Amino acid sequence: xPVCVYDCVQCLANTEPLAQYLxxxxxxxxxxxxxxxxxxxxxxxxxxxxxxxxxxVKALWTQHMxxxxxxxxxxxxxxxxxxxxxWVARRASGL
Numbered sequence: 001x002p003v004c005v006y007d008c009v010q011c012l013a014n015t016e017p018l019a020q021y022l023x024x025x026x027x028x029x030x031x032x033x034x035x036x037x038x039x040x041x042x043x044x045x046x047x048x049x050x051x052x053x054x055x056x057v058k059a060l061w062t063q064h065m066x067x068x069x070x071x072x073x074x075x076x077x078x079x080x081x082x083x084x085x086x087w088v089a090r091r092a093s094g095l
C-alpha cells in the first residue's frame with residue numbers, strides 16, 4: 001500500500017474531533033449495518049472499514065498499535081477500496 005495512504009490515515013487519526021468521535025464509539029450509531037426496507041447494502045458496506053479504522057485510531061491514541069491491527073486494516077482497506085488504492089498508487093507513480 002502506498003505511503004501516501006498511510007500519511008492520510010495518520011492525518012485523519014490525528015484530527016482530534018474525528019478521533020474523539022471514533023474513540024468514544026459515537027460513530028456506531030451512524031454506521032449503516034443493514035439495508036433499509038426495499039434497499040440493498042452492497043457487500044462490504046456494513047461498517048467493516050469504519051470499524052477497522054476506529055480500531056486503528058483507538059490503538060494509536062492509547063499507544064497499543066500492533067502488527068495485527070495494521071494488517072487487518074490493510075486487508076479491509078484493500079478489499080473495500082481496491083479501485084481507490086489503485087488510483088492512489090497510479091497517481092503516486094505518475095501514471
